[in-house]
Amino acid sequence: MIIDVEGLVKHYGQVKAVDGVSFGVEEGEIFGLLGPNGAGKTTLMEILCGLRRFDEGKVTIQGFDLIKNSYKVRSLIGFCPQETLLYDLLSVRENLSFSASLYSLSRKKFKERVEFSAKVLGVGEFLDRKVQQLSGGMKRRANLAASIIHDPPIVILDEPTVGFDPTIKREFWELIKNLKSDGKTVLLSTHDMYEADEICDKVAIMERGKIAALDKPRTLKETIGGEPAIHVRVKDLQAKKALAILKEYGGILRDDEIQISSKNPWETMTEVTNKLASEDVLAEKIEVVEPTLEDVFMKLSGRKLTEVEQ
């Protein structure tokens, strides 16, 4: 394990922000901490980066104890927080140079890393522009470049795509996957289930300072998320009739769709399609929906992640 966390506890006054958290991250994987705001994700990440002290537990990074070797550990991590930590009046290159100086990078290594940032993170086109002149997406890319300028084996990203539109979000996911291809271990936090599902090799679902579940996204969905469902939508006038027909399959009306859970969704879908057709009910939409991490979170906490956010 490149990151090993055992029984971590952190209090803010009377509040337990992190409550006995234990997990391990394998070298070269993308590990996601998924949970709503206030679940303790940021606190946990800041502890790993040496930004916060903790009350109980043990953290080992690449074999080094976080407390005993805090400066060594810091050099192994590239931390990219939610907010853009760049100096507006400096150019991107100057910001990168400042970050490099914090890690005592040689001039040669710095040059190499700037080239890497330009190629892999796409900062080349605006390297010499002042940060205040950049768009939000450019700033975030520059922020990530500055965070990993020292070529750390571990990259910690706190909500890396929060506030992004879908296109930029996808671009950023590619950047994160590129980091993995480059041999980095990535630990990221997110409250976007789709993001966690899309890019993470492993996900820990956090709720109220605890890890409620931890596994590969597919395994979590299969073991906790429940059975796949067939979603059927018919015209309003035929809704009652359709519901009556599909009752024998366990169909229930949710929102404006009839939902049927099934272990063999594709077979069931064929049957349902035929049945509706034989009864002259025209389906507007009929599809198989696999369980999502949202379902996993709902099963674990009894709430929807999006509801918790609101």
Added chain:
Amino acid sequence: MNSIIGIAVKDIKTFFRERGTIFWTIAFPVLIMLLFTAIFGRDIPFNANIGIVDYDHDQYGISTGIVTGLNSTGFFTVKNFTDKTEALKELNTSSVRAVITIPQNFTFNLTMGIPAQTLIAVDETNPDVARLVRDGIKTFFSEYYKTLYYNQTGMNYTEPISVSEEQTVAHEPIGYKENIVPGMLTYPLLFSSMVVATGAIVFEREKGTLKKIRASPIRPINVLFGKTLAALFQTAISILIMSVLAATLLAPKLNWNIPLLVPILFLGSMNGIALGLIISCIGRAPQEASNAATTMGIVLQFFTGMYFPIEYLPTYLQQFGRIIPMTYAAQALRDIMIRNATLEDLLLPIATLTFTAVILYAVGVLLYRRWVEK
């Protein structure tokens, strides 16, 4: 109009939610008023150390009475010397502002009706102090003899003891501008350095960029030294501008001994910067830290003797002034520029400023660990 009121209301609400800002807003007028009251709210707004060398040793207690009388004025604190050379040595370092010599046969002459002469040597490095001390001593002797004669004879006698002045200090008497220029050079040591350094940590924290620094393997002392270098650069610009302007606009007759001025200015700046960094580590918001630095700077300038002589302060505040590093920097600058002090003369201020800078940086590191990294 609504937007104007909205902005004002928001700012006022913010003000009331920043406890530190409230504290310094209240502390500033309170401290200034207390200070002004302590300095100017008394009958005798001056107290200077003077030395007295008594070669008369009379049996009638007249010369002893002079010492008691001078002390009782509240205007002077008198130090007795047996050796005039020793007294003049202290005059040369401004430890005493004047030396009164009572010659042999002083009492005899006085009682025989022969004019009795005393000699005074006055430290001219500060024209204000020199004038006050000279006038004070002359007035004292005039009044003292009148009292003495009246007590003995019951009659008024108008011929006072004559006071002659002797020139003992190597340099010429100086003007006001020569006195004020070294004081002006102390200004950037206290204000520029402290204010610049005050922003160093607290602004990084406010902007969030401190996280980046703290997440890196850089040690607190190196963070403080990095910030110090930047603050030194800015302070050096202030000093340079002030020096050039002072030299060209005021054209004072001063000794611009660069090799000696640089270490004093450097050490003085280091003390100011260290103080600023301490405030910066503690400050929770830039406004709070800025208020704290401004208040401290304004208050401390009264104690350093940079603008007006430290003798204007009550004796207990003079003692406080003597524990402030900047007082030593201000005095050392005057010693170099007015008194042509040598490196040997400056060993004490250099040692003091170095010692205080080390202590202040140690406190800075401690506070960085306790407040910034907590």
